[in-house]
Amino acid sequence: MALDVLSREKALDLASSIGGSFDAIKVGYPLILAAGLEVVREISAAAPVIADLKVADIPNTNRLICGQALQAGASGLIAHAFPGRDALEVCQMEAQSFGADLFVVIEMSHPGAGQFMAPLAEEMARLAVEVGASGVVAPATRPERIRTIRSIVGEKVIISPGVGAQGGSAAKALEAGADYLIVGRSVVDARNPAAEVEKTIAAMKGR
């Protein structure tokens, strides 16, 4: 679940009410900036936290960013591949030293991702494998791409955002080879989040 909310109270409320239905809770900068990095540890009481920081800086800065997120209790990190091998390697080293997982963004779900990222996705997927990352992030909105990525990353984990508010189909993404789906706004903005979780799980099984 992408815990895409801006208040600590709402985040903790959703984490404790429906967090247990998910394998992990993805937390990004909008919530961390609003609530402080401590919120990661609080949420991790409900489920493992993946810090979706889209880490994309020089190696020294990446090391500091990853280290802080991991010290705050994150079990996983999301980093960009496009700043290159050395930048990604330090993220993996930090993750490894905490026994955490690194997931590498290789494609994204918004239209603009077609401009620079999509043509490099396969090369970035290979880099993710080479640095020893646990997996990659590739959008559910383009299931045909997930199939290609799967052929590159082998047994690595593929996690796929874009289901729900962004229009991706859960069943199609899983069929194409995604291991985990990320649902965000469709659940956290729902009037009845628990009912929306049931609906999403049913859609996944409906493959």
Next chain:
Amino acid sequence: MALDVLSREKALDLASSIGGSFDAIKVGYPLILAAGLEVVREISAAAPVIADLKVADIPNTNRLICGQALQAGASGLIAHAFPGRDALEVCQMEAQSFGADLFVVIEMSHPGAGQFMAPLAEEMARLAVEVGASGVVAPATRPERIRTIRSIVGEKVIISPGVGAQGGSAAKALEAGADYLIVGRSVVDARNPAAEVEKTIAAMKGR
């Protein structure tokens, strides 16, 4: 000045002691995660703050991240061009609505930046101009590249990191067309930061 420290106390101390010698103070995630986003407002008492968040997410998330940094008092933002036009446009819209400046990363100073980013730098520079950004970020470690970037961005501002600890020459970067230089570790880690500032300014004038 890149205020690359991890403690609020050290940050505020450096900002008040030497911040006035700089046109702006660049603050990144390592400090913000350690000290909380409020530190941006505190530092802005000494000099305008550029929030170097290397923003690189989908449009909706970029909007939320930029909005929070601007509300916290940032006068400028640094975003990646890599996630494409729509992602960058929302950063510019947010910056504009606060009367702030957007600076777009088009090259970086670490070796890994040669892998995916360098071949796209000119296209990303054109995108920065097209979305109406105030300027671009291009490394002082490759002055010959600054010259090329200048020919693309015209009157836009070029700010250049990589002087000092990363080995870039201040005089050469300015000669190649950089408008502002970013110095970080060489100043903030110095035993006598004020003396190091004087030295850096002398090196700039020595062009």
